[in-house]
Amino acid sequence: MIWTNAVIQGLLLGGLYAIFACGLSLMFGVMRLVNLAHGDLGVLGAYFAIILVEHLGGNPLWTFAAVIPVAALVGYLLQRFLLDHALNGGELSPILVTFGLSIIIENLLQQTFGANDQSLNIGALSYQSWKIASDIYVGRLNVIIFVVAVLVIVALQLFLSRTPAGRALRATADNRRAAALSGIDPKRTRAMATAIALATVAVGGLFLAMRSSFAPTSGSADLLFAFEAVIIGGLGNLWGTLVGGLVLGVAQTVGSQINPADGILIGDLVFLAVLAFRPQGLIASRSVAVR
Amino acid sequence: MSDLLTGQHDVSVTRGTLGSRVALGVGIAVVVALIFAPAVAGDSATNNLTQFLILLIMAIGWNLVAGYGGMVSIGHQAFIGFASYAVLDLSIHGVLAWYAVPMAIVLAGLISIPVSWLAFRLRGGYFAIGTWVIAQVFQLVIAQQSNLGGGAGASLNDLNNLNPINRDNVTYWFALGLTVLSLGVTALLLRSRVGMALVAVRDEEFSAAATGVNVVRTKRLVFILSAAICGGAGALLCLSNLEVQPNSAFSIQYSAFMIFMVLVGGIGSFEGPIIGAIIFFVLQQSLASYGAWYLVILGGFAIIVTLWLPRGIWGAIDPHHRRSLVPLRHRIDYDEIE
Amino acid sequence: MALLRLEGTTAYYGHLQALHELSIELEKGEILAVIGANGAGKSTLLSLISGELRPRDGRVYFEDHDITRLAPHQRVRRGVALVPEGRHLFSTLTVEDNLLCGAAARRQGTWDLAAIYELFPFVKNRRKHRAAVLSGGEQQAVAIGRALMSNPSLLLLDEVSLGLAPVVIRDLYEGLLRITAEGTTLLLVEQNITEALRVANYTICLLEGRVVLEGAPSSLTQSEITEAYFGRQQSKDSSSPKRATRAKK
Numbered sequence: 009m010i011w012t013n014a015v016i017q018g019l020l021l022g023g024l025y026a027i028f029a030c031g032l033s034l035m036f037g038v039m040r041l042v043n044l045a046h047g048d049l050g051v052l053g054a055y056f057a058i059i060l061v062e063h064l065g066g067n068p069l070w071t072f073a074a075v076i077p078v079a080a081l082v083g084y085l086l087q088r089f090l091l092d093h094a095l096n097g098g099e100l101s102p103i104l105v106t107f108g109l110s111i112i113i114e115n116l117l118q119q120t121f122g123a124n125d126q127s128l129n130i131g132a133l134s135y136q137s138w139k140i141a142s143d144i145y146v147g148r149l150n151v152i153i154f155v156v157a158v159l160v161i162v163a164l165q166l167f168l169s170r171t172p173a174g175r176a177l178r179a180t181a182d183n184r185r186a187a188a189l190s191g192i193d194p195k196r197t198r199a200m201a202t203a204i205a206l207a208t209v210a211v212g213g214l215f216l217a218m219r220s221s222f223a224p225t226s227g228s229a230d231l232l233f234a235f236e237a238v239i240i241g242g243l244g245n246l247w248g249t250l251v252g253g254l255v256l257g258v259a260q261t262v263g264s265q266i267n268p269a270d271g272i273l274i275g276d277l278v279f280l281a282v283l284a285f286r287p288q289g290l291i292a293s294r295s296v297a298v299r
Numbered sequence: 300m301s302d303l304l305t306g307q308h309d310v311s312v313t314r315g316t317l318g319s320r321v322a323l324g325v326g327i328a329v330v331v332a333l334i335f336a337p338a339v340a341g342d343s344a345t346n347n348l349t350q351f352l353i354l355l356i357m358a359i360g361w362n363l364v365a366g367y368g369g370m371v372s373i374g375h376q377a378f379i380g381f382a383s384y385a386v387l388d389l390s391i392h393g394v395l396a397w398y399a400v401p402m403a404i405v406l407a408g409l410i411s412i413p414v415s416w417l418a419f420r421l422r423g424g425y426f427a428i429g430t431w432v433i434a435q436v437f438q439l440v441i442a443q444q445s446n447l448g449g450g451a452g453a454s455l456n457d458l459n460n461l462n463p464i465n466r467d468n469v470t471y472w473f474a475l476g477l478t479v480l481s482l483g484v485t486a487l488l489l490r491s492r493v494g495m496a497l498v499a500v501r502d503e504e505f506s507a508a509a510t511g512v513n514v515v516r517t518k519r520l521v522f523i524l525s526a527a528i529c530g531g532a533g534a535l536l537c538l539s540n541l542e543v544q545p546n547s548a549f550s551i552q553y554s555a556f557m558i559f560m561v562l563v564g565g566i567g568s569f570e571g572p573i574i575g576a577i578i579f580f581v582l583q584q585s586l587a588s589y590g591a592w593y594l595v596i597l598g599g600f601a602i603i604v605t606l607w608l609p610r611g612i613w614g615a616i617d618p619h620h621r622r623s624l625v626p627l628r629h630r631i632d633y634d635e636i637e
Numbered sequence: 638m639a640l641l642r643l644e645g646t647t648a649y650y651g652h653l654q655a656l657h658e659l660s661i662e663l664e665k666g667e668i669l670a671v672i673g674a675n676g677a678g679k680s681t682l683l684s685l686i687s688g689e690l691r692p693r694d695g696r697v698y699f700e701d702h703d704i705t706r707l708a709p710h711q712r713v714r715r716g717v718a719l720v721p722e723g724r725h726l727f728s729t730l731t732v733e734d735n736l737l738c739g740a741a742a743r744r745q746g747t748w749d750l751a752a753i754y755e756l757f758p759f760v761k762n763r764r765k766h767r768a769a770v771l772s773g774g775e776q777q778a779v780a781i782g783r784a785l786m787s788n789p790s791l792l793l794l795d796e797v798s799l800g801l802a803p804v805v806i807r808d809l810y811e812g813l814l815r816i817t818a819e820g821t822t823l824l825l826v827e828q829n830i831t832e833a834l835r836v837a838n839y840t841i842c843l844l845e846g847r848v849v850l851e852g853a854p855s856s857l858t859q860s861e862i863t864e865a866y867f868g869r870q871q872s873k874d875s876s877s878p879k880r881a882t883r884a885k886k
Contacts, residue, residue: 042424111598115591186725191713191742273439
């Protein structure tokens with residue numbers, strides 16, 4: 009029974025990783041850019057929510073409405089004024105620029121808020137749970153996070169497959185030269201991808217802040233988890249990313265069940281095993297939505 | 300082009316220039332002076348020099364993998380920490396710490412081979428994060444080894460009964476020797492056929508493959524050498540700190556430092572890491588009191604240099620590789636006879 | 638008013654000069670065929686017009702507006718569309734999505750999905766398939782259709798017939814003629830001279846980045862074309878290659 013419980017808790021945790029991962033995957037697909045500050049930007053959103061609650065009060069749940077649009081705007085501007093320049097500078101430049109950005113964000117947060125752990129207190133929701141079997145309880149918040157994760161992936165998938173803007177993203181991911189020649193504005197498309205990525209990672213950041221404590225350096229850990237989810241699931245496939253997040257979540261909770269200190273390590277080892285034995289990921293992409 | 304071959308020009312292909320010969324002389328003089336530095340400088344100045352040389356060795360190693368190999372690794376702290384712990388572990392097993400240093404370097408090079416098998420499945424930015432994950436695995440595994448002190452780390456007791464000043468001086472000479480060795484290995488590598496291949500790989504991977512250069516093997520060689528060099532820096536860190544602790548031995552900050560030094564000095568140039576390490580060391584000493592702000596400034600510099608000075612300070616001094624102090628490239632000099 | 642005008646454009650790839658002070662005019666409703674051997678500068682010329690390459694010197698005018706500095710997608714919005722060599726379809730997208738991507742510029746006109754399917758009926762049956770699984774001829778039709786979806790005033794076609802069977806080429810060229818009937822001006826770059834000269838009403842032959850021959854196809858003899866295409870042995874050392882046989886319009 010403890011193993012069933014570990015798997016269930018892992019699946020719920022994996023939803024959070026999938027939220028972090030889908031934006032990373034989207035940006036890579038559209039512009040071959042791996043944003044090393046991705047996790048930090050999510051954590052930045054969480055600190056923004058802390059400031060909002062401190063000054064305006066209320067249940068932190070309302071901050072979603074404020075943080076998500078701001079994150080999208082920041083993403084748009086970030087792409088226009090920084091990342092587009094980095095993309096023009098050759099292969100190494102985006103990696104170095106986003107790593108520099110990551111260092112800046114983490115240390116600015118440390119300087120402003122201190123290195124201590126913080127969290128967003130959402131009241132009873134943080135400890136209420138549902139009993140689903142004789143001795144298995146699932147936290148309501150965790151279930152909500154999981155459901156939102158699935159909804160985010162479904163919404164993103166629908167957006168990509170059904171709307172002209174989504175089509176433009178897919179076209180750019182597929183063949184950027186042909187996209188520009190078809191009249192698709194590459195700058196606008198890239199900025200849109202980054203806006204979406206930051207909006208989703210802000211959702212992840214807020215949930216992270218609500219379900220556990222976090223610190224200025226939490227962004228690095230989230231980046232690594234998001235990345236592992238993307239690779240485990242298989243590049244270029246949002247459903248794969250969801251599966252990758254779930255596999256990672258289960259690996260970590262089952263690992264913690266074996267030895268409380270081993271959770272992250274077991275997750276890493278599952279990732280390395282996938283890299284070694286199935287580098288295309290668990291879900292090999294057939295109809296590539298976002299490569 | 301055909302004129303060149305029909306003898307209408309006086310052609311000579313050279314590597315050395317007057318400047319490079321002068322530089323070699325100056326370099327030898329500097330090294331000789333540094334050998335005797337501990338006699339003049341006090342113990343704390345010697346320790347500072349050791350810290351500087353350790354940073355320089357890291358920069359040389361990272362420049363090799365990123366600047367010449369074209370692989371941005373942000374996981375080289377794996378080899379730094381691994382070698383630190385190798386020295387500790389060897390000394391626990393009775394190997395004198397001095398002898399443990401070269402062994403740790405070799406071990407860091409060896410462990411980088413399986414690492415490369417995994418990491419080389421990823422490219423570009425994903426390669427970068429992949430190496431980071433691998434470094435995390437190193438840290439997590441070592442933090443579980445209770446004989447190495449677990450998460451709290453352990454002290455290197457081996458050298459405790461030595462006179463501290465003698466100990467520090469020997470560590471310093473180790474650092475100096477390793478610096479010269481790393482620079483020498485870089486120079487030799489780049490002057491060899493492999494080096495030519497490397498530059499070809501970096502500049503045009505596809506055409507390099509088409510001309511028969513084994514891209515993967517060449518990159519792997521560079522990766523291993525850079526791992527060994529960074530391992531050297533890690534081994535020296537163990538000697539100079541006399542203790543190892545997983546969080547600091549495998550700190551991502553080493554990657555930030557290496558990236559900063561190499562970028563600012565000039566990525567992919569022989570001189571870049573030296574210039575970058577000097578600037579970084581001065582900054583580190585003068586900004587240390589500003590706490591996290593100093594890292595914010597570091598990150599800002601990294602972005603600015605990447606975008607607006609992509610070949611760093613050395614690139615600004617020598618935009619056409621004319622003045623390279625170390626003759627790594629062949630020069631074609633020809634004077635038109637008219 | 639010329640629809641398209643290039644004035645003294647030069648283009649380089651690195652240190653290699655691909656075009657030498659090229660000046661070209663194209664009237665509305667014309668079908669211009671640009672011919673020439675490999676490396677003559679044909680695709681470079683198209684890149685200058687589509688905006689993928691900026692000229693080192695000279696200017697590009699479209700409908701009397703200077704478009705020299707506009708990006709490719711901005712030129713599509715003005716009515717310049719390119720069907721690139723090798724088709725460059727979005728291989729992971731369906732045929733219909735490929736076509737719809739072409740409408741990103743949102744220009745008004747006669748071309749929409751229905752019109753494309755009527756022009757190339759065989760494409761309609763494949764509209765739910767991924768572009769990657771189509772035959773070469775079908776892919777080329779989709780590529781042309783995608784460009785048409787932007788309702789261009791000027792359609793640039795790079796090596797439309799490359800690698801296709803003669804009967805397929807014939808079909809595609811029939812389609813092209815119907816496109817011009819709707820008022821679109823065509824600029825064809827072709828190594829398949831026969832087919833290009835059959836439909837064109839004006840032709841330019843490039844050699845080493847210069848115009849060496851131009852005129853209506855009917856006014857040019859086979860030997861003139863062959864000569865211009867391969868370059869004359871005796872003119873190789875001469876500083877001024879033989880110029881056009883016909884005065885510029």
